[in-house]
Amino acid sequence: MPRTEISFLRLLCSLRWLAIGGQAATILVASAILGLDLPLHPLWGGVAVLAAFNLYVLVRLRHDDPDAQPHATAFAHLLVDIAVLAWMVGWSGGITNPFGMLFLVLIALAALALPRRWALATALAGLVGYAAAAAFGQPLVVEGNAYELLLWGIAANFVISMAVIVYFSTRLASDLRRRERELAALRERFARNEGIVALATHAAAMAHELNTPLATMTLLIDEIEAQADTDALRADAATMAELLALCRERIRNLAVPAEVDLEQVVGQWRLVRPAIELRRTGSLPASLRVDPSVAHLLQALLNNAADAGEQAGVPRVDLFLEYRDGTLGGEVRDYGRGFDPNQTLLPATLFRSGKPGGLGVGLALSHATVERLGGEMTMTGAEGGGVRIRFRLPLEHIEYWP
Known part of the structure; x- marks a missing residue:
C-alpha cells in the first residue's frame, strides 16, 4: 500500500482513539454528573465495537498487504466510523443530539484525503447514517433546562470539530510537503541519471574510436624504447608504455566490465x-x-581531492579504506580551501563544477554510484581546512548500469 494511504489510515486510527476516549468521557459525564437517563448498555457496546475495530486496524497496519486497494480500505474504515457514530447518536437523542454534526467531520476527512468518487460515497454514507439516527433515534428525557444542555452540546461539538479538522489538515499538509520534496528529489535524480546514461553512451563511442590510435601509440613507444640510447629516455618510454597499457585496460573495461582489485x-x-x-x-x-x-x-574522489590540494598549494591526499562484515568503508580527505558557500554539495548535479576548468561529472558520478549500490556518502569540513568525504558500500548486492 502506498505510503500516503498508510499515513491516512494511521491518522484515522489516532483520531479514532480520541473519539473512543471522548465518547467514554461523554457517557460518564452525562450519566454520572449530569444525571441523564442514558441507555448505557448500547452506548458502551458501541464504544467497545469501535475500540475492537481500532485494535484490528493496528494489527493490519503492521502487516500491510501491498496488493490491497488503499482507497477502498480507507472508505471501509470511514463506513465503520459512520455506522458507530449513527448508533451512538441514535441511542442518545437522535436528531436532537448536537454531536450528530460530527458526520460532517468524517465527510471533510474523506474530501481532503480521498478521490472524488470515494469522497462522494462517504458523503452519501454520512447522509444515510444521519438520516437513520434521526429516524430511529431514541429521545432523551432531560430534567431541567434542556435548551441550556443543547447549547453546551453545540459548543462542545464545535470545539471537537475544530480540533479534529485543524489536526488532520496540518498533518495532511505536512505529508503533502514531504511528498513534494521527495518528488523534487526524484526528478533531480532522474535528470542526473539520464545525463549519466547519455555520458556513458558517448564514452562507449569514444572508447571505440580511441582503441586504434592507442594501439598505434603502443607500437611507436615500443620502437622508441628499443631505439633509446640513454637510461632516462628508456625510463620515460617505459612509463609512457605503462600509461598507455592503463588506458587500453580502462577502455576494455568499458566494453566488458570485470571485477577489479582496489x-x-x-x-x-x-x-x-x-x-x-x-x-x-x-x-x-x-x-x-x-x-x-x-x-x-575511488578514482574520482582521489582526483577531486588532488585537484583541491594542488589549487591550495598542498598536493596531499589522505585515504582510508577498510572492508568489514560485507561493507567497504572509506574516507578521502583533501587539503584544499574547503567548502564553497555557493556550491551545491550532495546530492551533486551533473555538469556543474566548483573547480576552474572542471567538467562537473566526478562528484555527481560518485554520488550516483554510491546511491545505486545502496550505500551512503557524506561530506564534512576537515580541521585545518579541506574536506572529508566518507562512504560506506555494501558489496553483496552489485548491479551494473543498464
Whole structure:
C-alpha cells in the first residue's frame, strides 16, 4: 500500500482513539454528573465495537498487504466510523443530539484525503447514517433546562470539530510537503541519471574510436624504447608504455566490465598522479574484488581531492579504506580551501563544477554510484581546512548500469 494511504489510515486510527476516549468521557459525564437517563448498555457496546475495530486496524497496519486497494480500505474504515457514530447518536437523542454534526467531520476527512468518487460515497454514507439516527433515534428525557444542555452540546461539538479538522489538515499538509520534496528529489535524480546514461553512451563511442590510435601509440613507444640510447629516455618510454597499457585496460573495461582489485586501482592512481603525496591507512583483504564502478568512484574522489590540494598549494591526499562484515568503508580527505558557500554539495548535479576548468561529472558520478549500490556518502569540513568525504558500500548486492 502506498505510503500516503498508510499515513491516512494511521491518522484515522489516532483520531479514532480520541473519539473512543471522548465518547467514554461523554457517557460518564452525562450519566454520572449530569444525571441523564442514558441507555448505557448500547452506548458502551458501541464504544467497545469501535475500540475492537481500532485494535484490528493496528494489527493490519503492521502487516500491510501491498496488493490491497488503499482507497477502498480507507472508505471501509470511514463506513465503520459512520455506522458507530449513527448508533451512538441514535441511542442518545437522535436528531436532537448536537454531536450528530460530527458526520460532517468524517465527510471533510474523506474530501481532503480521498478521490472524488470515494469522497462522494462517504458523503452519501454520512447522509444515510444521519438520516437513520434521526429516524430511529431514541429521545432523551432531560430534567431541567434542556435548551441550556443543547447549547453546551453545540459548543462542545464545535470545539471537537475544530480540533479534529485543524489536526488532520496540518498533518495532511505536512505529508503533502514531504511528498513534494521527495518528488523534487526524484526528478533531480532522474535528470542526473539520464545525463549519466547519455555520458556513458558517448564514452562507449569514444572508447571505440580511441582503441586504434592507442594501439598505434603502443607500437611507436615500443620502437622508441628499443631505439633509446640513454637510461632516462628508456625510463620515460617505459612509463609512457605503462600509461598507455592503463588506458587500453580502462577502455576494455568499458566494453566488458570485470571485477577489479582496489589495491591495484590505488597503485594505478599513484602512477597517473605522481606529484600528489598519498597517505594511506586501513587495509583490505588480498582476495577482495569489487565492481568497476567502485574503482571509478575511488578514482574520482582521489582526483577531486588532488585537484583541491594542488589549487591550495598542498598536493596531499589522505585515504582510508577498510572492508568489514560485507561493507567497504572509506574516507578521502583533501587539503584544499574547503567548502564553497555557493556550491551545491550532495546530492551533486551533473555538469556543474566548483573547480576552474572542471567538467562537473566526478562528484555527481560518485554520488550516483554510491546511491545505486545502496550505500551512503557524506561530506564534512576537515580541521585545518579541506574536506572529508566518507562512504560506506555494501558489496553483496552489485548491479551494473543498464
